[in-house]
Amino acid sequence: MPVVVDQDTETLALLLKAVPSGGHGIEFFDRLEPWLANRPEEYVVVLGPHVDIADALSMSNGMRLSRPATSVVLVREDVDAMVLREAMQAGVRDVVQSGDPDAITDAVERAYQLYVALRGPGGAIHSGRIVTVFSPKGGVGKTTMAVNLALALTDRGARKVCLVDLDLAFGDVAITLQLFPSHSIEHAIGSEDSLDGPMLDSLLTRHPDSLMVLAAPSHPDVLDRVTGALVSRVLRQLREQFDFIVVDTAPAFDDQTLTALDETDECVIVATLDVPTLKNVKVALETLEALNIAPGHRHLLLNRADDQVGLGPEKVETILGMPVAALIPTSLDIAAATNAGTPILAANPGHVSSAALRNLAGRLTGEPAAPVAAADRRVAGDERGARRFRKRR
Ligand SMILES: Nc1ncnc2c1ncn2[C@@H]1O[C@H](COP(=O)(O)OP(=O)(O)OP(=O)(O)O)[C@@H](O)[C@H]1O
Ligand SMILES: [Mg+2]
Known part of the structure; x- marks a missing residue:
């Protein structure tokens, strides 16, 4: 529905009359x-005539790239060549005169047509990618x-990411991030057919590092009532709102994990x-293959990869038949960062694990895949070497 901005209440009311009912002032x-x-x-x-022109243009300029399907309609008392030129450069879709409500109605209608065209026939304007860690x-x-x-996927706020805790019985995403959610997926129980964006928004908890979290229920007894159908509805709705949805399992x-x-x-295994x-x-890999889950999009993450237990990454690749x-590496820093409520990536962005995780995030976002494993292998080896060195001393 259109949103209309103007600090003058009378003007706002007039503008709202010019847009389809349900518009928000x-x-x-x-x-x-x-x-x-x-x-x-x-x-x-719709930015009314009392909105400061510099603010209006700056907002339009930002939206031009961040949400190109949302049109900006600028309403001005006077429309001169200068305003038109600046508006055009800032990506404003229409400039109309405030005394011409029909022109405003037409501009809003054109914006809607453009939106529908950009959404495509299926209506899915935004389809975030779901990354399941399993x-x-x-x-x-x-x-x-x-x-x-x-x-790592938020890329310091450049992408919208939601982290979903699907470990419904013993989920610890919230505690790991030192969040104290007032709502969780539990509050969506029974909404398989009715869950919508605003309702889901109200269940999310914001983490300071540009991350939204859908927490697990506080008690495991509701586990069975979080049905597969509800999980599917939640994830599909989140796709419309976020660039990436990371699911912890x-x-x-x-049923919910499947x-x-x-x-x-x-799928990160x-x-x-x-x-x-x-x-x-x-x-598990054979099961994923049999179920045709994320073929060609499975990524093996070897954690504690430098543990001295007689098995190395190469052996793991042979056993599992897929590249790492x-x-x-095993690192006290990782455990300590988690215990302190600030994950390693935020606590120590320069840490070897932070770099490896950013690299993996890069693969998931489709950045050209560097010879990641080779670089990581060397880094993990270095840590191992350092540890051996410390032991010798
Ligand atoms: N690379 C690592 N180095 C050191 N400690 C680690 C490393 N990875 C995880 N840990 C620690 O291991 C413990 C278990 O990790 P985590 O809770 O992430 O595992 P999980 O697979 O989610 O467990 P669960 O199956 O119970 O949900 C945590 O205390 C965590 O800090
Ligand atoms: Mg866990």
Whole structure:
């Protein structure tokens, strides 16, 4: 629905009359940005004649690239060549005179047509990618990796990322990020057919590092009521609102995890260097293959990759029949950062693990894949060497 901004209440009322019913009026320009932030479906912003021209142009210029499907219609008392030129350069779609309500109606209609055209026939203007972090084994570092990967994907606020805790019985994403959510997926129970953007927004918790979190229920007893259908609805809705949705999972192929995997575009499988884990990861990979989940988009993350246990990354690649996409060494820094509530990527961006996770995030966003594994192998080896060196001393 259109959003209309003007600090003069009378003008605002007149402008609202010129747009389709249901339009939203905002008196204060600085409230516009937060309003738009969670409304990817907004197709037009009408900036009234009392909105400062510099503010209007600057906002339009930003939206030109960040949300090209949302048109800006500028309403002015006087439209002269200078205003037209500046507006055009800032990507304003229409400039209309304030005394001409029909022109405003037409401009809004044109904005809607453009929006529909950009959405495409299916109506999916925005389809974020779902990244599921999975392992059939508990305690291998799924949550640690999911949290850090989500932070890496935000690229310091450049991308909208939501982290979903689907470890419904014992989820610890919130505590890992030192968040105290008032709502969780539990509050969406029963909304399989009715969940919409605003409702889902109200269930999310904001993390200071440009990350939104959908927390797990506070008690495991509601687990069975979070149905596969609800998980699917939640993820599809989140796709419309975020660029990336990172899903942390329980170590099992339960109904909810399978649903998430079904929706998954990129699957990160976490393994460690121990035979029981590798055996189970192999079975899990066969299951993913049999279910045709994320073919060609599975990424093996080897956590604690430098543990001296008689198995190395090359052996793991042979056993699992797939290349390692990221190697994360065992590091007290990782555990300490988690315990302090600031994941390693935020606490120490220069850390070897932070670099490896950013590299993996780069692969997921489609950046050209560098010979990641080779570089990481060397780094992991360096750590190992350093540790050996310290031991010798
Ligand atoms: N590379 C690492 N170096 C040191 N500690 C690590 C590393 N990766 C994870 N840890 C620590 O291991 C513990 C388990 O990690 P995490 O909770 O992420 O595993 P998980 O697979 O999510 O477990 P669960 O299956 O119980 O959900 C945490 O204390 C975490 O800080
Ligand atoms: Mg976990």
